[in-house]
Amino acid sequence: MSQLNLAVEIGGLKLRNPVMNAAGVLGLSANLLKRVYEAGAGCVVTKSLGLHPRRGHPNPTLVAVEGGILNSMGLPNPGASYFANEVKRLKGMDIPVIASIFGSSPEEFIEVARILAESGADALELNYSCPTVGRERCLLDADPENIERVTSAVKDAVDLPIFVKLSPNVGDIVECAWASERGGADAITAVNTLKGLAIDAELRRPILSNIMGGLSGPALKPVALRCIWEITEEVEIPVIGCGGISTWRDAVEFLLCGANAIQIGTAIMYRGLEVFWEILEGVKGYLEVNGFTDVNEIVGLAHET
Ligand SMILES: Cc1cc2nc3c(=O)[nH]c(=O)nc-3n(C[C@H](O)[C@H](O)[C@H](O)COP(=O)(O)O)c2cc1C
DSSP states (O other), X not given: OOOOBOOEEETTEEESSSEEEOTTSSOSOHHHHHHHHHTTOSBEEOOOBOSSOBOOOOSOOEEEETTEEEEXXXXXXXXXXXXXHHHHHHHHTTOOEEEEEOOSSHHHHHHHHHHHHHTTOSEEEEEOOOTTSOTTSSOOTTOHHHHHHHHHHHHHHOSSOEEEEEOSOSSOHHHHHHHHHHTTOSEEEEOXXXXXXXXETTTTEESSTTSEEEEESGGGHHHXXXXXXXXXXXXXXXXXXXXXXXXXXXXXXXXXXXXXXXXXXXXXXXXXXXXXHHHHHHHHHHHHHTTOSBGGGGTTGGGOO
16 A cells, blocks of 8 residues: 555644544534544644633524534634633643634734633634624624734734634635735635525524524535635635535545645534544545545646646
8 A cells, every 4th residue: 555645734734634623513622622633633623712701692503404504603612711721631632723713803813812822722713704693793704904904913913823714705705815815824714604594484483593594514515615716716825625525525625626624514513523534534545546645736636627
């Protein structure tokens, strides 16, 4: 059997392989994140953390829809200072950690970023893109000016790779990608959930307490691939692909489309942690059968037509 290289480097962060969990799915404790790493992930991503503890929205916050789920969790989290201890525990086990963070102002983003940087996080993922939280918090998604301003403020404040997670809920995602790059982002994560709604015919009202939710799962995949294609045609920094990846074939498609790494969210809920092992084995098999020796060799090949 030939020697395969799965290791990647994303904006200065070296990982044993390009597969990670998506923020918010299994990211609320060191114990669960340790299990994600043991299941094979190249690194782990925390739930999005804000400055203060947050309950999130009342139930129902999740509903199964065609091709995926709608969630309106509303960023429940125990706050950055509490979670800093969980990050320390993960670092004590030598597990690479990307801390996902949000804030309602550049100052708040900076404060959260500093807390997580001090706790030992290896990189920060700035979540500007949660569609289930009101405009008062973190919803900077449609505004490239804010993206650039906050990204550069965080970049100046901490000495860590900065990843910007973008929303598909915008007219032109390339504008947001350019703004991230101008702000000094080291990579882009694309994408967060797509804003959606579900109605209960019997009750004659929206199912989610928050009315709107974010669509994730297989139905999101073509949208995510389109976003990654558009972004990678225009920006130089690496892209972490996310949205609807459930199988190794999906993962390969994202890499071919231009993603340097991938995140898995909803599929963990349906398929359990085995999904990491299955995807890694499948990607390895694909590389071998097609005569590649390094996963980086297939990144972006679909653009070379
Ligand atoms: C229950 C749930 C909670 C989520 N929480 C977060 C979060 O805290 N921060 C974030 O950036 N994205 C969050 N997301 C979005 C995911 O990280 C991911 O971008 C999205 O689900 C698309 O990937 P998937 O189709 O593989 O799930 C959440 C998604 C789900 C389903």
